[in-house]
Amino acid sequence: MTQRGQSANQAYAAQLRHVSFSYDASSWALNDISLDIRSGEWVCITGPNGSGKSTLSKVIAGLSAPDDGVVTLLGNIVFDAQGAHAAQYRSARRDIGAVFQNPEDQIVTTVIEDDVVFGPENLGFSRRDMAQAISDSLHSVGLESMRFADPTHISGGQQQRVAIAGAMAMHPRMVVLDEITAMLDPEAREDVMRILSAWHAQGVTIVHVTHLAQEVQLAQRVIRMDHGRIIANDVARHRTDSFEKSNNAPPVEEQSLEETTLWYASESEHITDLNGTARNTTREWAIAIDCVTYRYPHSQQAVLDNYPLFVAQGQTVALMGRNGSGKTTLARLISALDSPDEGSITVAGIPVSSRRNASLFGTRKPKPANSRQRKALRRSVGYVMQHPERQLFAETVAQDVAYGPRNQGLAEDEIAKRVDEALSLLHIQDLAQRSPFDLSGGQQRLVAIAGVIACHPQVLILDEPTANLDAHAKQRIINMLTHLHKQGVTILMITHDVEEAHSLADRIEIMPDSKDSYADGDDDSNGINGTADIVDNLTDATGNTTQNQFSTDSPSHETPRAANVSVSRHALQYASRPSVEHIDVNNQSMSLQSPKVNASVRSSLLSSFDPRILLVVTIIAMFSAFTISNAAQLMVAGTLVVAAACAGRIRVGELVRATHGFLVLFIFTGLLNIFFVRTGSILVQWGPLILTTGGIAASVLYICRFALVIILGAIVMNATTPIAVTDACESLMSPLRNFGIHTQDIALVMSLSVRFLPTLSSEARAIADAQASRGGSIESGSPLQRIRALGAIVVPVFAGTLRHADNLSLALDARSYESGIQRAHWRVMSVRRRDMALIACAALYIVALCAAALF
Template sequence: MLTNPRPPMTDVPMADLRSVRFSYDGGRSWILDDVNLRIAAGERICLIGRNGSGKSTLARLLAGLVAPDSGSVQLAGYGVFDENGSQPAQYRTARRRIGAVFQNPMDQIVTTVVSDDVAFGPENLAFKRSRITEQVDSSLASVDMRDFANANPSRMSGGQQQRVAMAGILAMAPKMVVLDEPTAMLDSEASMDVMQTLDALQHQGVTIVHVTHKPQELSDADRILELTGGHLRETSRSDAIALLSTDEATEQHAHEQIERLTESTPAVLETESVQGDPGPAVSFTHVSYRYPQSSVDAIHDLSLTINRGKTIAIMGRNGSGKSTLTKLMAALRKPTNGTITVDGVGNLSKLSKRDRKRLRSTLGLVMQRPEQQLFASTVEQDVAYGPRNLGLSEDEVAHRVETSLKLLGLDRFANRSPFSLSGGQQRLAAIAGIIACQPQILVLDEPCAGLDAEATIRIEELIGTLRQKGVTIVLITHSRGQAYRLADQIVTLDGAASRTVRLDDGSQTVSQTGTASINSADNAQDTQTATTHRGSPQTSQPETSVPSSRLGRLDPRVKLLSFLALMFSSFAMGSPQELVLGAIMIIGLIVLGRISPLQLLSKTRGFLIIFIILGIFNMLFVRSGDTLVSVFGLPITTDGAISAILSICRLTLVILLGAILLETTTPTTLTDGFDSMLSPFKRFGLHSQETALVMSLALRFVPTLSDEAKTVVEAQAVRAGSIETGSPRARIRAAAAIIVPVFAGAIRHADNLALALDARCYEEGIERTHWHQLKLNKRDLAFLALCLIYAVAFIGFHTMPWQPWR
């Protein structure tokens, strides 16, 4: 309980908007139209409205991240926009007092280490190192992520990433915080932590603007504002709760609309009714899964049976393995141990082409991030993708598309780009694309996150209708009320263990040694929670990103210079002795870096394959030297073989050195070292700081784009795309189709990254504080001495008169 009195609100506004208008289409329509808003310092505002009403746009405008088309805007006491347009200098100054938490946390995380990411904003604000340390620690503690300070945020769950994003903003000590649905992807405990953090900020006099769809988050608001039709109006708490709640009138309207559509177009939901005890639709038997590079299981020894026609709700804290479970079920991940059977298709680890095609026509998956499951140029084409892959006629495809869009209330957006929709509308579009495939098993990963009340009821009514038609439904949700309304059983994952809630006459199934066994149950009125027996003390905490080896703790400047020298020497190798010396050097670095050789091989395997292919081509076209053998009339000579071996070995050494450097050095540390090394060139006009930052962001986002491509492949696969099961020609065509959505994703990430840098107060040419102070020590000098010994040995081998390969 907070005992300190809340500072009184002052008359000085933190934001003052007058006659503001904003358009995404050059003024043909206005997402914000004549908006007037004055927010006093210390005030707490809740912003509500339907999906697509402009809440996120207004939030970004209040955070100083976008400028309107007309009107006047004052933020943090600075006039940032007036009749003369934007005032860039004023915007930059105002943003130093405003923090913004985005709807998608990965859009604002800029490094691969949690603590470094939280420190990024304070570094840009030139806080002292001691204060940065304090701010990082207190901010992570406030969102319950202190134990994850050294973890990689890109390998966390969506909810954990949201907490990291919040910590990064809190560490900047802003005077106003703008939050765009910060709890949409969080479990109930994490949501409560966020609300308690906002309460603490409010008592410290921080101004809060909170975009939300949750009625329970309105209780402490000083004012509640509703956006509708581009206009902003103040509303009462009772009216706001009624708007955000699943009230009877809204529920009845959604029910009637879905019932009317399903009656007029029964083909979309036509399935075989389930009678009696139909047997299992999905079965997990002692299944474990561990992510690469992780030391613990995300899912451990899980046994679970889901009967046909039943609706199962899967709950658990962020990072407990819920989304991992759905991907295992859809054969997008292979279990480390155990077996999974889906609709009679067993051994998902080694599916035949025929079984994979059958699985894709049976199971539909709506992913956690809807924007990752959309890749066509229009909503209509995206929804049509799955039915076309199922070989349906164009008339049937058009029928399913039309009905699915109407069911989800998206028919008016049929010709729009899915990427132009709001986050909630994108979620509905992703669901429509799966529904159009008429799956017998439907897996929904938090389908209502970020949706308004009407859309939520629409989804819940749709789930109920599908359930009546005999569809097996697996629902991932953080809403206990939703789980009890819709599910026959609830499975709660708890890290490596799990527990089961039976929704029947009060009997219960107890999960043991980390397993969960689900039996049929029909009555959702009487509930009991089973005892949890933990079979393993493991947790789902992701792998650390902070190097703990001797090599990892070296000064980045020493590593950069040393590794560059080693790479250049690799290109000069020309004898067996030098190659052996290079191999010994690589082995030594692997030992010093405490790197798994198999892990290193896994990360460089693609490059090694390319090098071998290039070496073979080189060998086939070198004609000098003695002929060893002929292949299809092409002579392979001694010089060709030597040239191939040398080129493969040289390139392999170089790529291994680069991989070892990246494996033992975080992007932030590399940036600091690179910036320090380039700083003497500032006098010649080189922007060393910006160059170093670009390198760091590339290291952060290149893997992200790789993951984006993988997600697009998975999104195509779950809708029976030919990239998995088609002919070689069809697979090539499908692979080529990935280019456009990945390119669109790259542009989207670039735009969001620019906003993230603005929100974190990064500016070109600013004086930043580097949290990690670079200082040479004995360890660095010892490594330099080893590199010098290697250089002497290499020069000795290189200058010897006997060189059989020269």
């Protein structure tokens, strides 16, 4: 054996000998694995959920050390009989890129550009090389126009592209990918696979975990796993050199959208149905969405703009479209978990959102469903969310599945019957007494679906129900949906899987790209770019043109679905025209869509200052607010806040949204001073309560002081990024390094806290939404019931926190971050004339404040 510290055989990127790994010491996730991966080889790892694929990928990526065996990565013996060798692990990881299943847990900053360059900073790239790495990697994944956007505010598919770009920017010799395309739309998936092909052509070793046969066909070797063992290690039978060729290589589990053509309903039929008498007979529609518009908070751009969707009772509709087109948002609107800005929504005859008459001040937001209507909706509509781990909250699987039926007030024997039926339908009876938090991702998804099915909904909404599932688990869900369709359940299914949509759906709805208005789209008979291409190129499984079987006169759809799938014409009529860029990666041409997103920070005078100077000046101004003691000083401080707001170009509405919660709290506590401060003249006395001039003055002063502090802080935070603030803190604390304090680690913890606190908040909201969607008292119960329901959120949020922390640790390792290392910095801070001018203005403010104290 090669001695530790010496170079092993460089012909191999990874060598594993008799490797075993256990999570709980009671069973083996990996059992006696021996494997060689040659340098420059493309290897795919497949197998059922829970077979050990992800665990093996982490070992190969150098992110997990096994319990036994020998592991050699890129010539470094990282683990042997003596245990793990930290120095060798660090050396190997510098040349290994890793991309996980869930991109949300590996994005470490709040600006895409900063996240992509995080790895190169850790590797000590020069600023010139960092600039090139950012440009090339974002160019490759089609996100150039989003480089200054907040990655926490984009779709899951777009987040996955950011994660891929971050790995690419490190210029690795080997890249390990764990089901990275599961949440991507077909076109984005093709783009990613072309990128991997170009990567491989450079000599990069690729280890790819996937369930998709179309992706497997690009591999030179296929490793199949089951129960922690390698059961097959074969040279690929139908290996192709490019993604385009792989589309024609059998067998393919999933068809490309470009290869399929379905007949669509005529424009006249669809428009007549939407604008004619059908709107007055909404009872025949299980789902009726009429001209809905929705904007995300703090966004001026509508993700849904005047969007219509009508689904007949008993119909199965597949909702498809690009990542970020608003599919999940639409599902949440239908489920009354969000409210539209305009339009109306009726589900199962229940008005979820109703139009209101315009007021003197313009259009009013639609009227949401009341408490009684929401209770009725929860009995009729089931919603399976995109992330199943956020939909589980009970101690056991059986208790979680029973949650919905119990909220319906059913007898215990009926509840037990429904639980058994739901678990049996998905063949997971053996999981009944297990904790949902101990299950694999695929098992959690099945349990989440069972919990919704047990409620016996009339309308079922599923958000990518088969993502990350192996063929057997996927078939269970397909069989279940077929069974429910025969029982007359209306199904709206969000999916990127064309074959799945083909086999299950009566109709396919294509969501237009969100950045263009549906109402402003054109019907181009010569071919429409973007979303409309999907409609133009859909074919049936037999290759024949299908016939339309959908009309308002005959909503029963008794013909076989596989042969009579239709696509709504309005997907063509309202199709957007995305910007398409033709780029070249290593002489390989590809076409990538470049969505446009507003930058996370608006360009302004305030944002142009050195963040260290801005931070120090802000802290001084905030502390000085507590020295204010009269009206003259309040006017001086108020002038400063107004000037800062103008310099930061912050809108009044944005400022109110950012501070209203704190302001209400301070106003309430400030008003209490009226009755506890008894200086000055007595104005009114009610028994023990005395209102004095001193009390009023103290109350006003208290409220104004804290309001100035909060508003000033909100203005500055709006004008800069969290990463800039943490970089400034690191620089300002740098003298503490002389005392052995790791200021760089402190700054990183601050940055990660800012990054992940919103994630934990959204996870808590998702669990609350899961409870509400199954009739939980958190939405419509008494105050005491709501408090108890909130208590049920604590355990899953805590479990989610631990999961995020563990994944974050792996993400930092994968990006070669080490405590105490000397990192390079992409953003170089320097004090310029304008910063000196800001210091002078701050000095003048302090002088003015002191002078005002004399009045």
